[in-house]
Amino acid sequence: MKLVWQALVRAFFSLDWPLLILLALMALLGLTVMHSAVGGTDWRFAEQSKHFVVAFFVMWAIAIIPPPWIMRAAPYVYALAVVLLLGVEFFGETSKGATRWLNLGFTRIQPSEMLKITAPIMLAWYFHKRQNTELRFIDFVVALLLLAIPFALIVRQPDLGTGLLVLTAGFFVMYFAGLSFKLLVPATVILLLGLGFILYYEDMLCEPGFDWVILREYQKHRVCTLLNPGLDPLGKGFHTIQSMIAVGSGGIYGKGYMLGTQSRLDFIPERTTDFIFAVFAEEFGLYGGIMLLVLYSLIILRGLAIAVQAKTQYSRLVAGSMAMMLFTYVFVNVGMVTGVLPVVGVPLPFMSYGGTALLTLGVACGMLMGISRYKPVKTTEH
């Protein structure tokens, strides 16, 4: 009993303080903006506060679990998540045309959300196992296969956004594991060329009759709207235009806390969730926006630093991929709100309303903290 208590106290104090302080700042800011976004006191503000408390507890709980334990569990939680995804496939609950939820009787869960964590730790587990041999092409094929199963299941729901995020998380593991730059650089170039091609032939590609084969009509519409929000000013483009107006009208200094006219008046769609950055940028202006992005980059860089200092390959891969996932969320979300990326359902970490997203973040940060404080017993230097 005494030992357990001591372990807990040690665990508490061995938290990664720089990260904790940054996250606390982030949480404070997140709640402040939420307060404004919901228009003062509202049940969602209280709920979000609870989500933060729960997320911090989960983070702390994960942080005190030694990372090797988690690594050992990785194949099992991955398998469980995939099974649950299959469950969704057969027994899922449908709402708004998408089947994403599984009713377990006592609670409803969204298995695809679990994959954002379980997929990268599964890959990290795999690459950790293969660390002493030279990585071969086949290893990345295996890794891709491990990603492809959940990806396929998630896209079927359909939830392309989450599927791509799971794929991205896995990609970052592969990247840190050593996916060759010889492969990465050409891939990036091809990607950029592809984007250039799309931009150049925008008019033709967005013709109503033009079939994109690989993408559904609404996805094509999304891309086309991004290319030219004015195409559909009252539909999909409306979100982007309105949020750009909100952000832009904030100016350098912002309109002041709780004084954002656009957000106050329901012009901003999803202002408590995906578009909360518009509320923030309108009220706090360019200074606020820069400050927030700096705060995010500090957290991300701290995560990368934890990866660099990590003692095991698994830890390096998990820490690196978690940090980069955080970045991906921030970049895609802010890019979407400011009109440089298409409107996809990606929440802004620590800001957007939602218990599940915060819980996932809590788990991710908990693992970062655990990795940060974990000093493995040295076996080879005796």
Place this chain on the structure above:
Amino acid sequence: MFEFKKTSQLLRRRTIVRASVAGVVVLLLLSILIARLWYLQVVRYEGLAARADQNRIAVVPIPPRRGEVTDRTGVVLARNYRDYTLTVVPAHIDKPMNDMLDELSTLVYLSPRERRRFNQLLGQSSRYAPIILRNNLNEIEASWFAAHSFKFPGVELQARWVREYPQGESAAHVIGYVGRISQADEQQLENEGRIGNYRGTHIIGKKGIEKTWEDTLHGQTGVEEVEVTASGRPVRVLSRKDPVPGMDLQLSIDIGLQQHAEAQFAGRRGALVAIEPSTGEVLAFVSAPSFDPNLFVDGIDVENWRKLNESPDHPLINRPLFGTYPIGSTYKPFVALAALEMGKRAAHDRMPDPGYFEFGGQRFRNAGGAAYGWTDMHRALVVSSDTYFYSLGPDIGVDALHDFSKQFGFGQLTGIDLEGERKGILPSREWKRNAYKTPSQQRWYAGETVSVVVGQGYNSFTLLQLAQATSVLANNGVYMKPHLVRDLINPINGDRQATVTEPSHVIPLKQANIDVVKKALIDVTRSGTARRAFANAAYQAAGKTGTAQVFSLRGAKYNASAIDERLRDHALFMAYAPADNPKIAIGLIVENAGWGATIAAPLARSVFDYWLVERGNLKP
């Protein structure tokens, strides 16, 4: 599980490299976002801030209630009622229009006529302007649609004020009608700087009083500044300026007299204007046939429009105002008065009437070929001797006659409060010089004066001018401007404001001369051409018959040999009563009805009887 030191170092180094690259990429991409923020918040700040303001505050116009119109006794001629209307904004319809209409018609009945009219308006209107699809929804239909409205984006249920003319065809040419604001109307409002006051207003006066008194009837549009959501849902009202309702108008028309007179025209074409001489108030203003102004309020449909527009009877033409006729012998009292005033004739000067007058080698005949023998002015008026008047022509001269007649309003705009008044032609040398091109056409021939003095030739007057001149004569030369609107009534406090109170001018006439003419006009109804029509009247009337030898409204030339009814002479009459204290003066024409005495005079008698006897206006 353990790591080999070499491997461990290799993996650590790899992580450092990869994390560094990742860090750089992170900072680079986040810098792009910051650049984007800078672009939006600094570079595009002004434009986006302006859009934010537009976005936020919706200026909602509150159209004022349009003033109502009553007759002189308070009978309502034009009013407003609440109506539920379905409107469609074409731009917001997300499927083929016909599919939507088919679907909608399962909820709300849409008649083929309504669909036709809608399709017609659809072609004419802006895609963003609401088009009326169906009005007069009953409560059940309205609530039924309201419950299903979510299925029909772009279709809206609106409660609005609709103009209604309870008297139907009666006095339609006076009241006129309102209609949808057309692009031409919009342009005009724009040019006059009044467009702002018409935000939220869909109708505007198109004809008659509704048009002439548009400004007064319309009122001042109010404004509400409302904070709205993106979906247009109002959040709160920031400011409100109440609309000022339009003034109610009380007309001088008596709808009873109007309808009585209209009834006399049943089946005929013609015009009648009755004026109260002492005030210039128009008591009746008939243009027959008439039309139902209610057809125009929401835009007339093709079928009805064609019926009205292509009718050979031209029901849409405001005859008293727009039709110009040579007024024939009804002009003679004024010519006689001119001769007296200018000293060209004394009342007792007599001349022989052999049935014709020779002038410049040309023979001008009496109408009907009668010969009246020795004739003085009195007799000439009573029997309507053309020859006597022919002889006045060269003595008075066309220019002097022009100047004299002008004072009574002939060939002039009377200034009545209706738009579209025509001036007609009061001939003079100057007029002819301006009217024609070649010198030979421009020259005035003395012989032309001879036909002018009997109300023929170039003379072309409106019936309103004839009625007004009669009224001025009855009023001994005091010119009261003819008007239809008697009082403006403030609908809030009931304050009244009279429109015309003072004479415009007084024609300097010798009472003795007036008396000569008036006495003759009395005898016209006692023993002259109108004696039969006025036999046993309860009052003494004074008047003059007339026959206009010419054209229908279309300008078809009169042809004596033609048998077509539409080419027959017009029957005219001018009169006032009671002769000693005129309460009513009229000018009337019955188109293609032949002699003035047989049809026009009895019509006047009927109108006088109604107004003076039946309605008790005989008492002083």
